[in-house]
Amino acid sequence: MEILITGLVLGGTYALIAMGLNLQYGMARIMNLANGEVLVAGGFAAFWFYTAGQISPLLTVFIVAPLAFVANWLIYVIILRPLVKRAKSRGQLEVDSILTTFGLSFIAVGVMLAVFGGDYFSYSFLATPVQLFGDTYALNRILAFLSAVVICGALYLWLNHSRTGMSVRAIAVSPDSAKLVGIDVPRLSAIAFALGGAVTAVGGTLISSFLTLDASTGVLFTLKALIIVIMGGVGDVRGTIVAALMLGILETFVASVIDPGLTLAAAYALFVIILLFRPQGLFGRKTT
Amino acid sequence: MNRRSIIQMVSAATLATGLVASAAFAADPLKIGAVAPKTGPLAGGAAVTFWPNVQLWASDVNGRGGINVGGEMRMVEIIEYDDQTNPGETIKAVQRLATQDNADFILAPYGTGFNIAAAPIFARYGYPMVTHTAITDQIEDLSAKFPNMYFTLGGAKGLVGSTIGILEKLHADGAINNKVAMVNVADAFGIEMAEVARPLLEEKGFDVVYDTSYPLGTQDLSPVVKGAKAAAPDSFLAWSYPPDTFGLTEQAMIEDLDVKVYYNAVATAFPAYGGKFGAAAENVLGTGGVHADGAAFKEYAARHEAVTGAKPDYWASAMAYSSFQILVQAIEATGTIDRETVSKYIDENTFDTVIGDISFDENNSNAAFWTVGQWQGGVFKGVASTGRDGAVPVQLKSGWK
Numbered sequence: 001m002e003i004l005i006t007g008l009v010l011g012g013t014y015a016l017i018a019m020g021l022n023l024q025y026g027m028a029r030i031m032n033l034a035n036g037e038v039l040v041a042g043g044f045a046a047f048w049f050y051t052a053g054q055i056s057p058l059l060t061v062f063i064v065a066p067l068a069f070v071a072n073w074l075i076y077v078i079i080l081r082p083l084v085k086r087a088k089s090r091g092q093l094e095v096d097s098i099l100t101t102f103g104l105s106f107i108a109v110g111v112m113l114a115v116f117g118g119d120y121f122s123y124s125f126l127a128t129p130v131q132l133f134g135d136t137y138a139l140n141r142i143l144a145f146l147s148a149v150v151i152c153g154a155l156y157l158w159l160n161h162s163r164t165g166m167s168v169r170a171i172a173v174s175p176d177s178a179k180l181v182g183i184d185v186p187r188l189s190a191i192a193f194a195l196g197g198a199v200t201a202v203g204g205t206l207i208s209s210f211l212t213l214d215a216s217t218g219v220l221f222t223l224k225a226l227i228i229v230i231m232g233g234v235g236d237v238r239g240t241i242v243a244a245l246m247l248g249i250l251e252t253f254v255a256s257v258i259d260p261g262l263t264l265a266a267a268y269a270l271f272v273i274i275l276l277f278r279p280q281g282l283f284g285r286k287t288t
Numbered sequence: 289m290n291r292r293s294i295i296q297m298v299s300a301a302t303l304a305t306g307l308v309a310s311a312a313f314a315a316d317p318l319k320i321g322a323v324a325p326k327t328g329p330l331a332g333g334a335a336v337t338f339w340p341n342v343q344l345w346a347s348d349v350n351g352r353g354g355i356n357v358g359g360e361m362r363m364v365e366i367i368e369y370d371d372q373t374n375p376g377e378t379i380k381a382v383q384r385l386a387t388q389d390n391a392d393f394i395l396a397p398y399g400t401g402f403n404i405a406a407a408p409i410f411a412r413y414g415y416p417m418v419t420h421t422a423i424t425d426q427i428e429d430l431s432a433k434f435p436n437m438y439f440t441l442g443g444a445k446g447l448v449g450s451t452i453g454i455l456e457k458l459h460a461d462g463a464i465n466n467k468v469a470m471v472n473v474a475d476a477f478g479i480e481m482a483e484v485a486r487p488l489l490e491e492k493g494f495d496v497v498y499d500t501s502y503p504l505g506t507q508d509l510s511p512v513v514k515g516a517k518a519a520a521p522d523s524f525l526a527w528s529y530p531p532d533t534f535g536l537t538e539q540a541m542i543e544d545l546d547v548k549v550y551y552n553a554v555a556t557a558f559p560a561y562g563g564k565f566g567a568a569a570e571n572v573l574g575t576g577g578v579h580a581d582g583a584a585f586k587e588y589a590a591r592h593e594a595v596t597g598a599k600p601d602y603w604a605s606a607m608a609y610s611s612f613q614i615l616v617q618a619i620e621a622t623g624t625i626d627r628e629t630v631s632k633y634i635d636e637n638t639f640d641t642v643i644g645d646i647s648f649d650e651n652n653s654n655a656a657f658w659t660v661g662q663w664q665g666g667v668f669k670g671v672a673s674t675g676r677d678g679a680v681p682v683q684l685k686s687g688w689k
Contacts, residue, residue, distance in 0.1 A: 002514070010508045109327055118326055118335030119598070120555070122534050122564045129542045138510070138542040211507060212534040214332040216373075220505050248508075255511035260502040261474050 002135045003256050004249065009137060011248025012145030013207055015152055017221050018228035018240050020200030026235035027172045027192035030080055031094050033101040035225055036218030037108035038068065038197050042204025043213045047121045057125060057205050064205050065198045072197025076190045105218065112215040125209040140209040147206050151199060156237045168192050172235040227271045233284025242282055317365040318355060321385035321394035328373025330399055332530055336558055337421060338398040340596035341608040342366060347595050355616055358623035367391060375405035382406045386413040392625050393615060400424055407434045416631035418615060420608040431652035436631045438648050440607050442657040442674060447575060448484045450659035450672040451551060454682055455523055456492050463684060464523055464548050469498035469516035472527035481527035497521050505531060513539040523549035530555035541568050541688045548684045557603035557661055557668050569663045571685040576603025577661025577670030579678030588642040602661055602668035610641035644676060
């Protein structure tokens with residue numbers, strides 16, 4: 001029971017890390033390798049507001065989200081849209097976007113280094129124990145889990161029960177056909193990308209309350225987000241959620257029952273096994 | 289990535305207050321190379337321990353007119369390189385400093401692996417290498433191969449031995465039982481420390497009731513701490529690195545880990561650690577330490593904060609600065625920038641630094657180094673060393689409030 005709850009809470013953290021990338025890769029079709037840096041930037045913002053004005057990360061979220069949305073929208077429109085326009089196939093767009101965002105991640109690290117310095121940053125927010133079913137959990141992690149539920153739930157509802165959401169899903173399936181039915185593909189792609197960036201930054205703000213970050217730790221999160229998104233299947237929000245929860249529970253199980261040293265091995269083993277049996281990911285569409 | 293950082297602005301301003309005769313402007317500056325991570329996993333550590341000390345040292349030296357080389361005052365010009373936490377890049381940067389930039393001296397890099405990687409290049413070009421963040425048990429071998437390489441922070445056996453020595457004494461005094469939980473980060477440092485600790489603990493009669501490792505960068509350490517708690521030890525030792533040092537402590541707070549001895553390794557001595565945990569960090573033991581109450585350290589720390597805007601850490605910061613002081617004192621004493629002469633001088637003499645007196649034994653090692661410190665009253669004080677003055681008594685941990 002304890003393993004299950006700890007695993008779910010960890011899964012919530014992972015869902016926050018990966019959901020943004022799912023939107024950017026699945027919907028806007030940009031494999032954004034600078035994703036981790038956006039997350040760290042969100043964390044920096046939380047640290048800054050908390051140490052300067054004791055503003056809780058839960059409130060900083062409302063500042064970070066619109067800022068990240070605008071910043072990512074600008075990045076898409078200025079740097080990435082030209083790639084989209086000239087890409088002759090989906091494969092070529094992926095390669096182009098990987099290379100471009102790879103470079104972007106270095107620029108982002110450099111900028112953060114110049115602005116914040118290379119030091120680790122860490123603050124203590126709600127690091128108090130909470131008793132659930134007889135076991136102790138950290139309040140800040142539980143809050144991050146609940147926020148993940150809210151954010152992922154809201155995204156799922158938006159994508160599946162609103163007209164704009166349906167249009168975004170249409171772009172994910174086939175941008176050319178979507179154009180034919182009158183969907184403004186460029187505008188909605190930009191919105192999807194920007195939304196993904198905002199979700200990632202919000203995730204960063206929330207997880208910075210219990211993880212220690214510095215300007216260079218972004219790449220770790222990009223890797224984790226990548227395997228979760230691919231495992232869950234690109235383009236479906238449910239896939240990311242399920243994959244994140246599975247990963248969280250598996251890692252916690254291995255750490256508690258077998259050996260904490262094997263968590264990474266177990267995570268990647270799960271990744272390999274799922275892809276062996278279902279190459280398109282858990283909820284992905286088979287490529288026709 | 290490289291950036292020339294010319295400190296002449298600072299030095300020109302201070303010189304204008306009339307410190308040295310105008311002849312100083314005529315002398316060429318001494319080129320001093322500095323290579324360390326500015327990006328990559330160890331960037332955080334170097335940003336606390338190495339780079340501010342380079343800045344402080346250059347400012348101090350140039351502030352008093354430069355280094356006195358045989359009667360001629362020469363300012364220092366620092367040439368910085370980012371090795372991206374990649375030993376291959378460290379080697380390339382040192383090579384470039386030696387052959388293209390014609391550096392007169394090169395400061396030792398940051399981190400054990402990087403110093404060991406760069407040692408052959410330093411040796412080939414004859415640069416004295418006074419390390420400040422290299423902890424290794426291969427000191428004898430390395431100093432035999434690289435006679436210009438000096439060690440100041442000791443080796444794993446010394447660090448582990450001191451820590452377990454503290455446990456031994458507390459156990460003998462009846463303050464703790466013999467149950468120990470030990471965890472380590474699955475990186476070269478953590479693995480080496482744990483491997484030295486295991487047989488030593490057994491030899492001293494301790495029962496290791498929980499023994500595990502975890503990958504670097506693990507996001508959730510609660511299974512590790514829960515496992516340790518379930519084994520009900522009186523002592524908890526973690527051979528950890530910065531992100532997990534913070535993570536483990538936070539988990540221990542959440543779980544209210546009831547131990548009398550709580551130790552985690554690297555980064556416990558960082559001001560950010562005390563800053564984040566505040567009162568909960570009271571009586572946490574960690575690697576490192578300094579004579580924090582001593583006048584020399586206090587004055588150094590005040591200057592560090594004034595010039596760089598950040599506090600020094602309570603372990604290797606002062607040692608980094610001391611190693612730069614050794615270089616200056618050797619140059620001034622010999623009156624030359626001939627590397628062979630300077631290196632020989634370092635080998636044979638004692639130096640007065642912010643850490644205290646430093647001299648090197650027949651294995652080029654400073655035998656007196658701080659090993660364990662403890663947070664007491666918001667300051668991380670040295671509690672154990674292999675021969676330094678100023679250790680304060682160890683206190684038992686009592687709760688996490």
